[in-house]
Amino acid sequence: AQTVTQSQPEMSVQEAETVTLSCTYDTSESNYYLFWYKQPPSRQMILVIRQEAYKQQNATENRFSVNFQKAAKSFSLKISDSQLGDTAMYFCAFRDNQGGKLIFGQGTELSVKP
Amino acid sequence: EAGVAQSPRYKIIEKRQSVAFWCNPISGHATLYWYQQILGQGPKLLIQFQNNGVVDDSQLPKDRFSAERLKGVDSTLKIQPAKLEDSAVYLCASSSQPNSYEQYFGPGTRLTVT
Numbered sequence: 449a450q451t452v453t454q455s456q457p458e459m460s461v462q463e464a465e466t467v468t469l470s471c472t473y474d475t476s477e478s479n480y481y482l483f484w485y486k487q488p489p490s491r492q493m494i495l496v497i498r499q500e501a502y503k504q505q506n507a508t509e510n511r512f513s514v515n516f517q518k519a520a521k522s523f524s525l526k527i528s529d530s531q532l533g534d535t536a537m538y539f540c541a542f543r544d545n546q547g548g549k550l551i552f553g554q555g556t557e558l559s560v561k562p
Numbered sequence: 563e564a565g566v567a568q569s570p571r572y573k574i575i576e577k578r579q580s581v582a583f584w585c586n587p588i589s590g591h592a593t594l595y596w597y598q599q600i601l602g603q604g605p606k607l608l609i610q611f612q613n614n615g616v617v618d619d620s621q622l623p624k625d626r627f628s629a630e631r632l633k634g635v636d637s638t639l640k641i642q643p644a645k646l647e648d649s650a651v652y653l654c655a656s657s658s659q660p661n662s663y664e665q666y667f668g669p670g671t672r673l674t675v676t
Contacts, residue, residue, distance in 0.1 A: 452604075481663045491651055493605075493667035500663075539604050547617050548661060549595060552604030 450475045452542050454553035461530045462561055468515075469525045469556045471540030477501075481543040482516070483550070484525045488536040496538070499523065530560045564588065566668035568654050574674045580642035583671045587635070587656030593617075594631055595665065596639050597653040605653055611637060641673075649675045 451474045461467035473482070484496040499507045499516050507514050511531075515524045527534055540553040567586040575581050587594050592613050597605035608627065610618040613634035622629070626645070631637040641648055651672050655665040 491653075491670040491672070493653065493655070495664060498663060541604075543663060547610055548593065548657065548659075548665075549607045549610055549618060550597075550605070550665060552606070554602075555604050 450477075450542050450544060450551050452540055452551050452553040454540055454556050456556045457554070458557045458559070460559040460561055461527075463530055463532060465530055466526060466528045467530055467558065469527075469538050469540075469558065471523045471525070471553055473521050473523060473540070473542050473553075475521070475542065477545055480545060482514075482523045483541040483543065484512070484514070484523075485539045485541060485552075486534075486536045487539060487555075493539075497525070527558075532560050532562060534558060535560045566654055566656055566666050568652075568668035568671055570671055571669060572672050572674075574676065575644055577646055577675050578643040580640065581644055581673065582638050582640045583652050583654075583673075585637045585639070585654030585668060587637070587654070588666055591656035591658050591666075592634070593657045593659060593662070594637050595655040595657075596629060596637070597655065599651040599653055599670070601650070608639070608652075644673075644675045646675050649673055 453472045480501045482499045486494045497509045511528045513526045537555045539555045541550040594611045596608045599605040608622045609629045611631040629639045651670040653670045654668040657665045
């Protein structure tokens with residue numbers, strides 16, 4: 449069974465600084481999708497970035513980028529130029545190829561301080 | 563395009579009572595997911611529908627939880643009788659197809675069982 453682990457329950461960063469959130473996963477599949485979701489206090493899950501496992505190039509979306517290490521089964525999220533609005537819970541997720549369900553990690557609570 | 567709608571946003575009940583949640587997915591989305599998110603954890607799939615058929619309900623506590631998706635559009639999730647450990651946020655998500663990588667989430671229903 450696939451598992452997703454986020455080992456950092458809480459992190460904080462100063463506004464305008466860079467922060468990296470860690471995620472590891474376990475799977476026997478060779479092709480899959482990985483995601484980072486943001487969940488602010490409103491509880492709305494917002495897709496931040498996705499990575500397709502067969503693509504070697506790391507995904508980038510504006511200030512957000514990932515470091516995808518397939519052999520190590522590692523998928524970290526880097527947030528550059530952190531903004532106060534980035535304060536939220538961040539979840540790493542693995543997409544199950546059988547039915548498409550998402551398997552989430554435990555989350556990292558990120559606080560951006562002024 | 564309207565997003566995924568859920569109601570109610572909040573619900574407080576006593577243990578052993580029953581409760582129902584409603585979800586209206588994005589128009590045309592064939593796949594619908596119900597996730598349970600216990601405080602401090604990542605969401606966990608309860609049940610997945612493809613149109614009005616169940617694809618995966620392996621994590622649904624069937625002695626007390628039930629769900630249906632009549633006509634392949636709206637869905638309801640019911641708990642009867644509720645237990646204290648059912649206190650959680652119930653998230654509904656939809657995607658156009660099971661193999662579509664992106665799931666769109668609703669705002670969730672926060673259930674408190676006292």
